[in-house]
Amino acid sequence: MAEQVNLYSARKEALIKPLLDKFTQQTGISVNLITGNADNLITRLKSEGKYSPADLLLTTDVGRLHRAKQQGLTQAISVSAAIATVPNNFRDEQGHWLGLSLRARPMMVSVDKVDAQSIANLEDLISAEWKGRVCIRSSSNIYNQSMVASLIVQLGESAAQEWVNGLVNNFARQPQGGDRDQIKALAAGLCDVAIANTYYLAGMLSSKDETTQQQAKKVKVIWPNQAGRGAHINISGVSLAQYAPNKNAAIKLIDFLLSKESQLWYATTNHEYPVLPDIAWSELLQSFGTFKAEQVALGKLGELNAAAVKMMDRAGWK
Amino acid sequence: MKHINRFYSWFNIWFVTIALGCIILAAPVGLVFVSVFFPQTEIWQHLSSTVLPDYIVNSLILALGVGLLVIVIGTVLAWCIARYEFTGRKQLQWLILLPMAMPAYIIAYTYTGLLDFSGPIQTSLRDTFHWQYGDYFFPDIRSLAGAIIMLSLVLYPYVYLLARTAFSEQPSSFEEVSRSLGVPPSKHLFKVVLPLARPAILMGAALAMMEAFADYGTVQYFGLSTFTTGIFRTWFGLGNGIAAAQLAAMLTSFVVLLLILEYLSRRKIRYYFQGQKAQQVTRQKLTGSQAFWVPFVCVTPVFFGFILPVLQLLKWASMTYSKQLTSEFWLLLWNSFYLAAIASITAVILALLFAYGKRLNPIKPIQFLVGVVNLGYAVPGTVIAIGAMISLSWLDIKINTLTENWFDISVGLVFSGSLFALILVYSSRFLAVAMHNIDTGLSRVKPSMDDAARSLGYKPLQILRTIHVPLMKTSVLSALLLVFVDVLKELPATLILRPFNFNTLAVRAFELASDERLMDAALPALAIVSVGILPVILLTMLMDKSSPHSSHDN
Numbered sequence: 015m016a017e018q019v020n021l022y023s024a025r026k027e028a029l030i031k032p033l034l035d036k037f038t039q040q041t042g043i044s045v046n047l048i049t050g051n052a053d054n055l056i057t058r059l060k061s062e063g064k065y066s067p068a069d070l071l072l073t074t075d076v077g078r079l080h081r082a083k084q085q086g087l088t089q090a091i092s093v094s095a096a097i098a099t100v101p102n103n104f105r106d107e108q109g110h111w112l113g114l115s116l117r118a119r120p121m122m123v124s125v126d127k128v129d130a131q132s133i134a135n136l137e138d139l140i141s142a143e144w145k146g147r148v149c150i151r152s153s154s155n156i157y158n159q160s161m162v163a164s165l166i167v168q169l170g171e172s173a174a175q176e177w178v179n180g181l182v183n184n185f186a187r188q189p190q191g192g193d194r195d196q197i198k199a200l201a202a203g204l205c206d207v208a209i210a211n212t213y214y215l216a217g218m219l220s221s222k223d224e225t226t227q228q229q230a231k232k233v234k235v236i237w238p239n240q241a242g243r244g245a246h247i248n249i250s251g252v253s254l255a256q257y258a259p260n261k262n263a264a265i266k267l268i269d270f271l272l273s274k275e276s277q278l279w280y281a282t283t284n285h286e287y288p289v290l291p292d293i294a295w296s297e298l299l300q301s302f303g304t305f306k307a308e309q310v311a312l313g314k315l316g317e318l319n320a321a322a323v324k325m326m327d328r329a330g331w332k
Numbered sequence: 333m334k335h336i337n338r339f340y341s342w343f344n345i346w347f348v349t350i351a352l353g354c355i356i357l358a359a360p361v362g363l364v365f366v367s368v369f370f371p372q373t374e375i376w377q378h379l380s381s382t383v384l385p386d387y388i389v390n391s392l393i394l395a396l397g398v399g400l401l402v403i404v405i406g407t408v409l410a411w412c413i414a415r416y417e418f419t420g421r422k423q424l425q426w427l428i429l430l431p432m433a434m435p436a437y438i439i440a441y442t443y444t445g446l447l448d449f450s451g452p453i454q455t456s457l458r459d460t461f462h463w464q465y466g467d468y469f470f471p472d473i474r475s476l477a478g479a480i481i482m483l484s485l486v487l488y489p490y491v492y493l494l495a496r497t498a499f500s501e502q503p504s505s506f507e508e509v510s511r512s513l514g515v516p517p518s519k520h521l522f523k524v525v526l527p528l529a530r531p532a533i534l535m536g537a538a539l540a541m542m543e544a545f546a547d548y549g550t551v552q553y554f555g556l557s558t559f560t561t562g563i564f565r566t567w568f569g570l571g572n573g574i575a576a577a578q579l580a581a582m583l584t585s586f587v588v589l590l591l592i593l594e595y596l597s598r599r600k601i602r603y604y605f606q607g608q609k610a611q612q613v614t615r616q617k618l619t620g621s622q623a624f625w626v627p628f629v630c631v632t633p634v635f636f637g638f639i640l641p642v643l644q645l646l647k648w649a650s651m652t653y654s655k656q657l658t659s660e661f662w663l664l665l666w667n668s669f670y671l672a673a674i675a676s677i678t679a680v681i682l683a684l685l686f687a688y689g690k691r692l693n694p695i696k697p698i699q700f701l702v703g704v705v706n707l708g709y710a711v712p713g714t715v716i717a718i719g720a721m722i723s724l725s726w727l728d729i730k731i732n733t734l735t736e737n738w739f740d741i742s743v744g745l746v747f748s749g750s751l752f753a754l755i756l757v758y759s760s761r762f763l764a765v766a767m768h769n770i771d772t773g774l775s776r777v778k779p780s781m782d783d784a785a786r787s788l789g790y791k792p793l794q795i796l797r798t799i800h801v802p803l804m805k806t807s808v809l810s811a812l813l814l815v816f817v818d819v820l821k822e823l824p825a826t827l828i829l830r831p832f833n834f835n836t837l838a839v840r841a842f843e844l845a846s847d848e849r850l851m852d853a854a855l856p857a858l859a860i861v862s863v864g865i866l867p868v869i870l871l872t873m874l875m876d877k878s879s880p881h882s883s884h885d886n
Contacts, residue, residue, distance in 0.1 A: 020832060026843040027835065028852075046832035049843065053568045054828045057718060061725035065732050065745055067832070081571070152555045154565045190474040190555035191444070194848040198450035202458075203465045214848060222651055223851060229450065323569035327382040332557055 017043040019263040022059060023072040024052035025250060029284055030072070037270045043263045052078040059087050064257045069264040072114075074250040075156050077163070079111035080316030088253040096269040103309060104249055104289050113249035113312075114271050115280045116287035118305065119161055120245050121236040122208050122215065124200045133207065136165075136238045136246075140180025148181060149196040149205035152189040153326035157211060161246045162322035163315045164308060168243055171321075178329045189332050194218060201229035207236075216285030216298050237305035244306040248315070249289065347698065350689040353682060354701035357760045360719030361708050364584065367577035375575045379566070386557040390476060391545060391583065394558060395590075397480035398487060398544040399537045405484065405633050406491025407526075407533055412626050413492075414499035417615040419623070424630050426872035431637030432489040432814075433864025435821040437549025438841065438857045440482045441850055442641040444553070445648075447473040474554040483544050485637035491536030493810060494772065498532035499525070504614065531598045535768055538594045542587055542710040542764070548824065549842075559583040560712045580715045587710035591703070642861065648854035656855050664856065668820055668836040669863055671751070675758035676766075676815035682759055683766035683811060687774050702767070709764035713757075713824035720757045721829060724748035753829040761825065762818050766811040773807025813871040817864045837863070 023030055027049045034045040048055070052073040059066055059082065071088070073079055082088050083106065090109040091097065097105075097112060104113035121139070123130060133139075139148055151158065165174040186205035193210035197218060200208045218230035237245045252271065258264050270276060277288040282296045409428055413421065431439075445451055447470075454470055457463065472478065502525060510520040526533075548560040559579060567576035618626055686702050708716060724747040732742045747753060777800055785795045823838045830839070837856045844853035 026847055027840075028844065029847070048830065048832055049839075050827050051568075054714070054718070057573075058721055058725075058828070061722045062745060062748065063725070063729050065729060065742065067745065067749065154552070154561060154569060156568075159569055188555060191448075191553070192846075192848045195448070195450075198448070202450035202455065204449050217849070221851075225452075320570045320572075323565065324378055324382075327378065330382075332555055 017041075017260070017263050018046060019043055019260050019267050020046045020067045020069045021048070021072060021267070022055040022068045022070070022255075023047060023049045024055060024078065025049070025072055025074055032283070033271065033276055033279055034267075036275070037267055040270070041266060043266060045267065053081075056082050056085070056087065059255060060085055066255060066257055067259060068255045069258040069260045070267065071253045071255060072250070073253075074117070074248075075160060076111070076113070076249050076251060076312040077156070077160055077316030077319050079106075079251050079253050080313045082253055083108075083110040083313075084316075087256055089256045089258070091254045091265070091268065094265060094269055096272040099290055100272065101289070101291060103312070104251075106313060111251050111253045112268075113251040113289045115250045115277075115284070115289055116307075117157075117248050117250065118212050118245055118287060118307070119157055119209060119248070120212065120305070121238050122197060122200060122210055122233050123236055124203065124206050125232055125234045127203065128206050130234055130236060133236055134238065134240070135242065137177065139207065140177055140184060144184045144207060146184065146186050147206040148184045149186050149199045149208040150181070150189055151192055151196060151210075153323065153331040155192075157193070157248070158209075158326070158331075159319050159322045160248050160315045161209075162325060163318035164246055164310050166318050166321060166325070167310050167314050168308070175325050175328070178325050178331065182329045182331045197233055198229050201232040208233075212299075212302055213285040215302075219298060220285075235302045237303065240306050244308045247287075247307045249312060250286065346689045346693055350686055350693075350698055351701060353685065354705050357682070357708070357756070357763060358701070358704045359723050360716045360757065360760055361584070361704065361711055363719040363723060364577050364580045364711060364715055367574050368581055370574050372572060372575040372578065375566070375570060375572050376578075379562075379575070379579075383557060383562060383565075387559050387562040387579070390551075390556055391558045391560075391586070393476055394479060394483070394547075394551070394556075395541040395544045395586075397477075398483045399541045401480060401484035402488040402491045402540040403533060403537050405488040406536060407495050407529075409488070409492050409630055409633065410495035410499055412630050414496050415615055416618050416622075416626055418618045418627055420627050420631075424627065424634070426869055427634045427638075428492060428630065429489050429868045429872065430634060430865060431486045432817055433820075433861045433868060434486045434638060434641060435549070435823070435838065435841075435857070435860060436483050436486050436543075436547055437553060437823070437845070438645075438853075438860070439486055439637070439641050440479070440550040440553050441845055441853070441857075442644040443473055443478075443482060445850060446640075446644060476556060479547075479550050479554050479556060482550055483547060484540075485633065487540035487543055488633060488637070490539045490814075491533055494532040494536040495529055497772075497806075498529035502528055532772065534594050534597055535772070538590060539709070539765065539768060541590060545583060545587055545710050546712045548712055548714070563712060563715065577715070580711060584707055584711055587707060590710075591706070642858070645854045645858050645861075648851040649858055652851050653855050656852070661855075661859075664835055664837050664840055665859055665863065667834060668838065668860070671754065671826075671836060672816045672819040672863075674751075675755055675762070675819040676812050678755055679759045679762050679766045679815045680770070680808060680811050683763055683770045684808070686763075687767065687770040691774060691779075705760065706764040706767055708760040709762065711761070713761060713822060714828065716761055717757055717825035717828040720753055720760070720825075721748060724753050724756070748829075749831055751831065751834075754826060757825040757829060758815075758819050758822065761822070762815045765814045765818060769807045769811035769814065770804070773804045776807075777803050809871055813867045816867050820860055820864050 021034070027047065031047065034047065038044050052075065055071060056078065059068055059071065071079070071082055088110045091112065093109065100112050106112065121133065121136070123133065138144070153159065162174060162178060165177060169177070193214040196208040196210050197215055199205050212235060215230055215233060215235065218226050221227055239245060252268055254261070254264055272290065274293060277290055277293045280286050281288050281293065281299060285296070285298060287295065287299065413425055413428070447453055449465070457468070506524055507520060510524060515523070546560065548564070551558045552561050559582070563576045563579045566579055567573050690698055690702055725745070728745045728748050731746065732744070735741055735743050781799055782795055785799055790798070821838060823842050826836055827839055827842070837860045841853045841856035841860060844856070
């Protein structure tokens with residue numbers, strides 16, 4: 015039988031399939047794919063036990079990889095030449111997961127209404143000056159949960175709670191919609207500052223729809239806390255399943271996803287930042303400017319996820 | 333003697349088959365209730381002091397709101413179509429059903445695109461009148477009221493379908509009696525017509541309310557805190573699967589209450605269709621202003637529930653279709669179609685089995701088991717799917733251990749890794765829809781008809797063929813249609829349980845939409861709607877043919 019690799023992917027099919035097809039073309043190894051919500055895939059992996067066909071688990075959030083590791087569903091990935099190029103802070107200490115791309119979650123402001131110099135830190139958002147001017151999506155979303163978890167790591171429990179309370183107090187409206195909706199609300203003047211992932215803005219800027227493009231052009235990225243701890247980031251990454259039946263092919267796929275070609279594809283098609291430091295950014299990503307990122311042990315975010323959700327519940331963040 | 337007879341009737345083949353079927357189908361729902369035995373004190377303290385009141389209040393308002401609105405829309409439409417003759421009535425008959433093919437989350441996406449603050453309508457208002465944010469009032473689509481309207485627009489056909497049959501089956505003699513007694517038409521409507529149609533109307537409303545309780549896509553997109561969003565938040569966010577299952581059990585309890593209420597309201601007025609060739613009501617021909625506004629009223633729900641959103645989807649799809657219409661797309665279409673076909677046939681066969689089992693053995697244990705399986709409809713698809721995944725994987729692991737010990741081979745995940753899992757979950761989830769239709773149909777076959785036939789020496793199969801099949805045909809068809817359309821739209825279970833390299837239109841539409849690429853999601857969404865329309869049209873044609881007064885229609 016021809017070589018194959020089985021992939022459980024929390025990354026949507028449209029955002030991974032083209033890469034997998036290229037991999038098959040180059041190596042002759044076919045890739046079987048199931049996409050879905052990361053937690054559901056982890057539950058599936060767990061309930062299938064040692065008969066699970068899965069070789070790799072791909073998620074768009076480090077917390078989920080950490081969760082899979084804690085449940086004993088993953089194994090250490092032996093370090094290949096390609097894997098060694100991934101910076102240490104984007105790899106698990108025991109090698110159970112590693113990052114494939116970076117996702118940044120900065121502040122964004124409406125260029126018409128806000129002077130970009132008037133805001134520099136996430137902490138500014140809770141001052142009285144911004145009352146009724148902040149847009150952000152629901153706290154049910156994993157990006158917000160990870161962001162608050164990283165604040166707990168860096169600021170401590172009580173300061174993080176204070177920030178969450180203050181932010182809720184300054185909301186322009188009850189959280190609704192996704193990240194793009196926050197950007198649109200910014201463009202329409204409903205709010206003056208928003209928090210959203212950059213690839214949504216990039217996706218809108220490169221949209222075929224004229225209106226969407228116009229909306230995105232009214233928005234400017236502000237990298238927060240550049241003089242201090244840096245902007246919040248997360249990774250999309252991969253784990254090797256504990257009972258992976260096709261381990262060799264799986265490692266080949268990981269190597270391929272870390273190749274220059276794949277890393278460039280991430281940047282140009284999905285507008286995410288490459289995880290390897292020496293890959294050039296696309297023009298669009300460059301237009302947002304360079305930034306200093308947080309140096310948090312990413313595994314921590316997964317551990318503190320529940321604490322973050324409770325914190326947002328207490329603050330009344332819907 | 334009597335006791336022994338009853339004892340035997342307990343253990344006959346019907347009972348064993350049905351009990352077994354029910355237990356398999358109820359296992360995923362049952363797992364949810366097992367969670368109740370593992371108290372999670374700390375997390376419940378947190379939930380009840382923060383978000384739980386919101387979950388309860390919002391879910392109740394949502395379900396009640398949807399219930400009321402679908403009763404109003406569905407009953408008015410059914411009345412107009414069943415009792416009036418006007419231009420366009422024939423076309424409206426099936427147009428009215430079209431919103432059924434529209435998944436609730438898709439209609440929510442399209443209306444948000446239109447009515448949102450940054451959407452075309454509000455933007456052009458601002459541009460025209462030079463308004464700013466805060467200068468004017470515009471109702472917020474992403475609200476509880478918005479969700480009630482979205483869900484009602486696609487769920488009213490449940491009430492319409494059942495109410496229309498009820499209205500057109502009431503013999504005209506009732507009306508003649510009222511008239512001869514000097515009862516004015518309006519009083520006849522409220523004293524005779526509506527009370528007689530009440531079981532059908534409430535049954536439709538109960539189905540719609542169960543869908544509203546289980547809805548996740550719409551409330552999640554609108555950012556509302558309901559039970560379903562709470563279940564996922566507790567499970568994924570707080571990382572507590574048991575507490576999430578307990579929330580699901582609590583939600584299901586609300587539905588049990590709803591079903592008990594519906595059952596009680598029906599029990600008081602138990603009656604069977606009289607069977608004799610009663611003179612059907614002739615539809616009243618409308619003249620004057622009525623001839624204008626009745627069609628207008630009938631078109632309104634179709635316009636908002638189908639035409640407008642489809643136009644929006646068409647506009648989006650026209651911008652993106654060129655790169656999406658690949659061979660892979662046709663495969664998606666085919667997958668969706670055959671999966672829905674297999675699942676609807678399975679569910680209807682099971683429903684027939686259970687319905688006849690209940691009829692032949694009207695004993696408590698069977699009624700209870702069937703009732704439990706019916707609950708599946710109100711449990712969010714994800715919860716049932718996870719229940720099925722855990723129980724089937726467990727079974728698979730046992731099978732593999734066995735084959736490894738005996739034959740030294742492992743057969744792999746034969747149940748949890750195949751389409752079997754999906755079909756099981758669809759059957760478990762949508763059996764209630766099929767059962768409701770089959771039960772209604774079966775209630776039209778008076779038990780005395782069976783007795784009469786038997787006393788004439790008919791064999792059971794003959795009775796089935798000559799009496800039941802003709803009387804049940806419409807109900808079986810509408811059960812098939814409703815389950816087909818439901819499976820076509822079904823999302824969470826498909827997403828969780830599908831095997832490798834298997835996708836459907838709903839999965840594709842959702843993946844793109846949840847990635848906030850509404851325009852790219854438009855084409856698969858349109859395809860779901862188009863595939864869903866086919867059986868709708870087919871059904872209306874067949875219903876027309878098989879209805880006893882078809883001569884009036886043609």
